[in-house]
Amino acid sequence: MKVxxxxxNERVTQFVVKxxxxxxxxxxxxxxxxxxxxxxxxEPYDVIIMDRMLPGEIDGLAIIEALRKSGKRTPILILSALxxxxxxxxxxxxxxxxxxxxxxxxGELLARLDALTRRSQGDSAQTKLEVADLRVDLLTRKVTRGxxxxxxxxxxxxxxxxxMRHADQVVTRTMLLENVWDYxxxxxxxxxxxxxxxxRQKIDADFERPLLRTVRNAGYTLTSHD
Amino acid sequence: xxxxxxxxxxxxxxYIGLGLAALALFAAPLWxxxxxxxxxxxxxxxxxxxxxxxxxxxxxxxAGLISYVDQRVGLQIAGERLLLVADARLKPLxxxxxxxxxxxxxxxxxxxVKLELGQHMTDVAIVHATLAGGYHLLVGRDTSRYAPxxxxxxxxxxGAVAILSVLGTVGGILIxxxxxxxxxxxxxxxxxxxxxxxxxxxxxxxxxxxxxxLSQTINGMLDQIEQLIDGVRNVSNAxxxxxxxPLAELRSRLEELALTKPPIDKTFGEIDAAVADVDQxxxxxxALLRLAEIDSGLRRSGFVPVDVxxxxxxxxxxxxxxxxxxxxxxxxxxxxxxPIRGDPVLLAQALGNLIDNALKYTPGDGSIAVAxxxxxxxSVEIVVADSGPGIADTEKIKAIERFYRGDASxxxxxxxxxxxxxxxxxxxxxxxxxxxxxxxxxRARMVLxxxxxxxxxxxRATSDEGEFRHEPVYP
Numbered sequence: 001m002k003v004x005x006x007x008x009n010e011r012v013t014q015f016v017v018k019x020x021x022x023x024x025x026x027x028x029x030x031x032x033x034x035x036x037x038x039x040x041x042x043e044p045y046d047v048i049i050m051d052r053m054l055p056g057e058i059d060g061l062a063i064i065e066a067l068r069k070s071g072k073r074t075p076i077l078i079l080s081a082l083x084x085x086x087x088x089x090x091x092x093x094x095x096x097x098x099x100x101x102x103x104x105x106x107g108e109l110l111a112r113l114d115a116l117t118r119r120s121q122g123d124s125a126q127t128k129l130e131v132a133d134l135r136v137d138l139l140t141r142k143v144t145r146g147x148x149x150x151x152x153x154x155x156x157x158x159x160x161x162x163x164m165r166h167a168d169q170v171v172t173r174t175m176l177l178e179n180v181w182d183y184x185x186x187x188x189x190x191x192x193x194x195x196x197x198x199x200r201q202k203i204d205a206d207f208e209r210p211l212l213r214t215v216r217n218a219g220y221t222l223t224s225h226d
Numbered sequence: 227x228x229x230x231x232x233x234x235x236x237x238x239x240x241y242i243g244l245g246l247a248a249l250a251l252f253a254a255p256l257w258x259x260x261x262x263x264x265x266x267x268x269x270x271x272x273x274x275x276x277x278x279x280x281x282x283x284x285x286x287x288x289a290g291l292i293s294y295v296d297q298r299v300g301l302q303i304a305g306e307r308l309l310l311v312a313d314a315r316l317k318p319l320x321x322x323x324x325x326x327x328x329x330x331x332x333x334x335x336x337x338x339v340k341l342e343l344g345q346h347m348t349d350v351a352i353v354h355a356t357l358a359g360g361y362h363l364l365v366g367r368d369t370s371r372y373a374p375x376x377x378x379x380x381x382x383x384x385g386a387v388a389i390l391s392v393l394g395t396v397g398g399i400l401i402x403x404x405x406x407x408x409x410x411x412x413x414x415x416x417x418x419x420x421x422x423x424x425x426x427x428x429x430x431x432x433x434x435x436x437x438x439x440l441s442q443t444i445n446g447m448l449d450q451i452e453q454l455i456d457g458v459r460n461v462s463n464a465x466x467x468x469x470x471x472p473l474a475e476l477r478s479r480l481e482e483l484a485l486t487k488p489p490i491d492k493t494f495g496e497i498d499a500a501v502a503d504v505d506q507x508x509x510x511x512x513a514l515l516r517l518a519e520i521d522s523g524l525r526r527s528g529f530v531p532v533d534v535x536x537x538x539x540x541x542x543x544x545x546x547x548x549x550x551x552x553x554x555x556x557x558x559x560x561x562x563x564x565p566i567r568g569d570p571v572l573l574a575q576a577l578g579n580l581i582d583n584a585l586k587y588t589p590g591d592g593s594i595a596v597a598x599x600x601x602x603x604x605s606v607e608i609v610v611a612d613s614g615p616g617i618a619d620t621e622k623i624k625a626i627e628r629f630y631r632g633d634a635s636x637x638x639x640x641x642x643x644x645x646x647x648x649x650x651x652x653x654x655x656x657x658x659x660x661x662x663x664x665x666x667x668x669r670a671r672m673v674l675x676x677x678x679x680x681x682x683x684x685x686r687a688t689s690d691e692g693e694f695r696h697e698p699v700y701p
Binding site for chain 1: 498501504505508509512515516519528540543544545547548551571574575578582585586
C-alpha cells in the first residue's frame with residue numbers, strides 16, 4: 001500500500017518509514033502541515049498517518065477537516081502524544097478513522113493501517129465470512145468448520161467475526177479490546193489471550209490445520225496461508 | 227500613626243461623629259422650644275403685672291399707684307422684680323430703680339435690655355407702658371433667674387458629648403484590639419503557611435461570626451491544598467521509586483550490551499527485554515495520566531446515563547475465562563438494571579480493576595462475587611468480594627494510596643495504581659472506595675449516588691452533556 005506520513009519528529013519518521021518499507025509498502029513523508037496538506041490533496045494514497053501537533057500554521061486536525069470537506073475519503077490514522085479520551089474523540093470527530101497514541105509499537109501501527117485499508121475496500125455488507133473451511137453466517141449466526149457445526153458464546157462469536165473480517169491481517173490485543181469489548185483502556189492482564197485460547201480450542205483443536213495464530217510481539221491473525 | 231489608619235478606629239470615629247450629630251439634632255429644637263416657652267411665659271407675667279398696675283393707676287390715680295408700688299417694693303426682694311414709676315420727664319417717682327434706665331426704648335412695648343443691677347450688667351426683660359398724664363411705668367424681671375437651669379442643660383449636653391466620645395473611643399480601641407488579636411492570629415498562621423508548613427490552621431471557635439465563618443472557609447481551602455500537595459508529593463516519591471526501577475534495569479541492560487557486544491541472537495533477546503522495560507514505564511505513565519485526568523474532574527462533563535449492572539455483566543463476562551483458567555469462580559449478582567449518571571468507560575475500568583485485583587490475589591479454587599444493588603434512593607452499590615487472603619486492617623487505607631503494593635504482591639505483575647484508580651473513579655461519581663473484611667477475603671465496596679458532587683478533590687463540574695464517550699473506532 002501507499003502511505004503518507006505527516007510527522008515532524010525525525011526519529012519517529014525514520015522508524016515508521018523504514019518499518020513500512022520493510023513490510024513491503026511505499027511511504028511518502030511530509031515534515032510540516034503545509035507539505036502534508038499539499039501531498040494529501042494531490043497524490044492518491046491508500047492511507048495517511050497524521051501527527052496532530054505540526055510545525056507551521058496548519059495542525060493535523062485542520063488538515064483532516066480540510067481534506068474531508070474537499071471530499072477526500074482516504075482513511076486517516078491520527079498519531080498523537082495527546083492521550084486524553086477527549087482528545088481522541090476530537091480527532092475522530094474531525095474525520096480521523098483511528099487514533100493511536102505515542103509512544104506506540106510498530107506492530108500496532110502496521111496492524112491498524114492494514115485494518116484501515118482493508119476496511120475501506122468495503123466488506124461490511126457481507127453476510128457470509130469464509131476462511132479456508134471455516135464459515136460464519138452472520139444472519140443465522142451459524143459457525144461451521146468443514147462439515148462440523150461449532151457452538152460459540154455470543155462474545156466468542158463477535159471475536160471470531162472480527163478476526164474473520166480482518167483475515168490474513170495481524171490484529172493486536174488493543175484492537176480486539178476496542179472493537180470486540182469496546183474497552184478503551186489497558187486491563188493490564190492477559191485476558192485477551194485467554195479469550196483467544198478458548199476460541200482456538202473451539203475452532204482449531206480438533207483440526208489438522210490451525211487457522212488462528214499468534215504473531216509474536218504483535219497479536220493474532222486468522223489465516224489459511226502458511 | 228498605625229492606630230489612625232486602623233479601620234476599627236475609623237469606624238469608631240465615624241460612630242462618635244454620628245452620635246454627636248444625633249445629639250445636636252435632638253438638643254437644638256428642645257433648646258429652642260424651651261427658650262421660647264420661658265420667654266413667652268415671662269412676658270405674659272410682666273404684661274399682666276403692668277396691666278394690674280395700670281388698673282391701680284386708673285382707679286386710684288398717680289398717688290395711689292406710687293404708694294402701691296412703694297408698698298410692693300418694700301415687701302419684695304430686690305432684683306426679683308423691677309418696678310419703676312416715672313413722670314413725663316422720666317424722673318423716678320417710685321420703685322426699686324434709682325434712675326430711668328437709658329437703654330429702655332422711648333416707645334411703650336416689651337423688650338429685653340441690658341441693665342446695671344448691683345455691680346453687674348444683666349439681661350432684663352421689661353414691659354414699658356405709658357399711663358395717662360405722661361407717667362411711665364416699667365415692669366421688669368431679671369432673666370438670670372433661669373441661668374442655672376440653662377447652665378445645667380448645657381452641662382448635661384456637654385456631659386453627654388463627653389460620655390459619647392469617651393465610650394466611643396474606648397469601644398473603638400477595644401474592638402480594634404480584639405480584631406487585631408484575631409487578625410494577628412490569622413496573619414501568624416498564614417505566615418507559617420507561606421514559610422511552607424501547611425499543617426497550620428486558622429483559629430476558629432463556635433461563635434459563628436463573620437471572621438469565624440471566613441476562617442472556616444479558608445481552613446477548608448487549606449485542607450484541599452494540603453491534600454493536593456500531599457498527593458503530588460506522594461506521586462513524585464512513588465514515581466521516583468517505581469519508575470526508576472525499570473529505568474535502571476533498562477539502562478544497565480543497554481550499557482551492558484554496548485560494553486560486552488554479545489552475539490547477535492543474544493543481542494536481540496536483550497533488545498526485546500529492553501522494549502518490555504520501556505513498555506512497563508509507559509504503562510505506569512499512562513496509569514498516572516489517567517489518574518490525573520480523573521482527578522481533574524473534567525470527565526464529569528461527559529457523564530451520561532449508564533446501567534451499572536450491564537457494565538458489571540460485561541466486565542464479569544470479560545474476566546470469566548481468566549477465572550476459569552485459574553480454577554476460580556467468578557459470579558455476578560445483579561437484580562435488574564441499575565442506572566446512574568456516570569462515565570461508562572471509567573466505570574468499566576474500575577470494575578475491571580477490582581475483578582482483576584481479586585483474581586490476582588485469590589488463589590486457585592477461590593471465589594469472586596460481584597454484586598450490583600440499586601437502593602430505593604437511586605444509589606447503586608457495587609461490591610467485589612473475594613475469598614483470598616484479604617488485607618490487614620492497618621494496610622487497608624494504604625492499599626488505596628498510589629503505587630502501594632502489599633509486600634506479598636511485589637512479585638505479581640501490576641503497577642500499584644489499580645485501587646487508587648478505582649478510588650478516583652468512585653470519587654468522581656460522588657463515592658469512595660471502601661475495603662472491608664469478607665471473612666475470609668476482601669470486600670471492595672462503593673456506593674455511587676445520583677448526586678455526583680465530588681467528595682474531596684477539587685473538580686470543575688459542568689452541566690454540559692453534549693459529549694458522547696463511547697464512540698467505537700470501527701463503526
